[in-house]
Amino acid sequence: MPVPAMFMAFSEQVPSGVKMRHALGWWWHTPGDLLDKIDPENLARDARIYLETVHRLLTDAVLPIDHIAQLDSLAGELIRLDGVREHGMPLDGLAQRTTALRERLVRAREELDAERLNRVILRICRALVPLDCTLGDRFAHDPALPLPSWPVLDPLRRLAPSELASDAARHTAVAARRACNRVAHALAEASAALG
Structure with a gap:
């Protein structure tokens, strides 16, 4: 899958009782989208995934796009x-x-x-x-x-x-x-x- 689509909604949240058009949290793209919404474990996980992806894009002989x-x-x-x-x-x-x-x-x-x-x-x-x-x-x-x-x-x-x-x-x-x-x-x- 192309990289942009792969990360489009990478940090989805657990669905809540509030009906929303996405699972990115009620605060997504609002003034409430602040550091207190970051889960440190998810942030570390996401950073490892981004790092692995960028590393492969820069070092694999053939681009990893299927x-x-x-x-x-x-x-x-x-x-x-x-x-x-x-x-x-x-x-x-x-x-x-x-x-x-x-x-x-x-x-x-x-x-x-x-x-x-x-x-x-x-x-x-x-x-x-x-x-x-x-x-x-x-x-x-x-x-x-x-x-x-x-x-x-x-x-x-x-x-x-x-x-x-x-x-x-x-x-x-x-x-x-x-x-x-x-x-x-x-x-x-x-x-x-x-x-």
């Missing part, structure tokens, strides 16, 4: 969304491109030297991470709210259960088509990274 698992996740989401086919939006092409990219990446991990592979990994990150970890793109800031996996696919998730040929389905289909185009473009960019 795009194969990420592509498997995308393929699974596309399979679950097959219901959009009824709305005239088959996802077979995207699924095939995802699988083909995965297979090429597996071969690249076996064949490329570390320096070239690291360049490929970074280019694939730039293509896939915005789809998997944000609602928008590099120029928009997401609200500090939980996101599902592959939030880019949310319009497809809304379209799948829609009543066929309804106004709501027609309106959602526009956003769903744009989401498909965005995924197709990202897969093309990631594929280009492999030459």
Whole structure:
């Protein structure tokens, strides 16, 4: 998993009786977010994890980022969304491109030297991470709210259960088509990274 997503909600708290949109404590990003809220053991644990991660990023010959698992996740989401086919939006092409990219990446991990592979990994990150970890793109800031996996696919998730040929389905289909185009473009960019 890409590093930014890995640490997105790293210090979640034990859920309380207060219904909140996250488990980061009632004080999170408020004036009450002060040192008295820090658990020393959790802080030490978190620091060890950050240190290990930074150490690996700086010293491993190949960046410890697993795009194969990420592509498997995308393929699974596309399979679950097959219901959009009824709305005239088959996802077979995207699924095939995802699988083909995965297979090429597996071969690249076996064949490329570390320096070239690291360049490929970074280019694939730039293509896939915005789809998997944000609602928008590099120029928009997401609200500090939980996101599902592959939030880019949310319009497809809304379209799948829609009543066929309804106004709501027609309106959602526009956003769903744009989401498909965005995924197709990202897969093309990631594929280009492999030459």
